[in-house]
Amino acid sequence: MLDRGGATHTAWPDGPNSPRPTSWAASSSGRANGKMAIVLITGFPAGLLQCNCYVLAPHPGADAIVVDPGQRAMPQLRRILDKNRLTPAAVLLTHGHIDHIWSAQKVSDTYGCPAYIHPEDRFMLTDPIKDFGPKLGQLLLAAMFREPKQVVELDRDGDKIDLGGISVTVDHTPGHTRGSVVFRVSDAQDGKDLVLTGDTLFERSVGRTDLFGGSGRDLIRSIVNKLLVLDDKTVVLPGHGSSTTIGAERRLNPFLEGLSA
Numbered sequence: 001m002l003d004r005g006g007a008t009h010t011a012w013p014d015g016p017n018s019p020r021p022t023s024w025a026a027s028s029s030g031r032a033n034g035k036m037a038i039v040l041i042t043g044f045p046a047g048l049l050q051c052n053c054y055v056l057a058p059h060p061g062a063d064a065i066v067v068d069p070g071q072r073a074m075p076q077l078r079r080i081l082d083k084n085r086l087t088p089a090a091v092l093l094t095h096g097h098i099d100h101i102w103s104a105q106k107v108s109d110t111y112g113c114p115a116y117i118h119p120e121d122r123f124m125l126t127d128p129i130k131d132f133g134p135k136l137g138q139l140l141l142a143a144m145f146r147e148p149k150q151v152v153e154l155d156r157d158g159d160k161i162d163l164g165g166i167s168v169t170v171d172h173t174p175g176h177t178r179g180s181v182v183f184r185v186s187d188a189q190d191g192k193d194l195v196l197t198g199d200t201l202f203e204r205s206v207g208r209t210d211l212f213g214g215s216g217r218d219l220i221r222s223i224v225n226k227l228l229v230l231d232d233k234t235v236v237l238p239g240h241g242s243s244t245t246i247g248a249e250r251r252l253n254p255f256l257e258g259l260s261a
Contacts, residue, residue: 175219
């Protein structure tokens with residue numbers, strides 16, 4: 001949901017409605033250290049709350065991973081998929097808030113791929129604003145949402161799943177919600193590791209904890225134990241705002257001052 005004191009964030013420097021350009025990194029083999037390397041990482045801010053939706057794939061014409069398809073994500077997502085001849089193999093959800101799951105059912109059922117979510121947040125697929133806002137609004141929105149036909153629960157912390165030729169590690173990071181997770185990909189591009197942090201960690205900020213299931217203590221514990229242990233060069237792709245690195249946040253994030261793994 002809204003983070004950093006309720007502000008929304010422009011994901012890319014060109015403006016809130018400008019998708020990040022789709023760009024393929026040069027790669028002769030498509031592999032790094034014997035594993036399939038990701039040579040497409042693209043994203044765009046979707047909907048009123050500007051949730052970053054990401055697409056990861058190893059090469060044109062391949063299966064792809066879609067992360068957090070938010071409100072009105074489908075048109076831009078379809079353009080990216082069609083342009084690069086990609087077929088979604090999975091929809092990964094960092095947590096269950098409405099701005100991150102709004103289009104999950106549509107993407108999942110349209111392309112016949114499963115949606116992955118932690119069991120603690122699965123109820124939000126049909127009740128994405130629980131205890132947030134007027135009760136009538138909750139009931140009306142609940143009537144609009146239903147589970148995708150295929151749902152896989154991410155119930156094992158540290159588990160690795162292979163999706164579309166990409167190996168993804170799932171770390172449970174409660175705090176923003178009880179079922180928040182981050183997704184890690186090793187040697188994602190140019191030898192750098194990648195972590196998609198949802199609303200757990202942002203550039204110079206952290207996720208809010210005042211909504212249902214939130215816990216400031218759990219959030220800091222998750223960041224210290226699951227994110228600050230990563231290499232400083234690890235690229236952070238957050239749920240809102242611009243990309244950053246673990247090293248930059250370790251040095252410059254005021255919410256992490258004095259913390260260490």
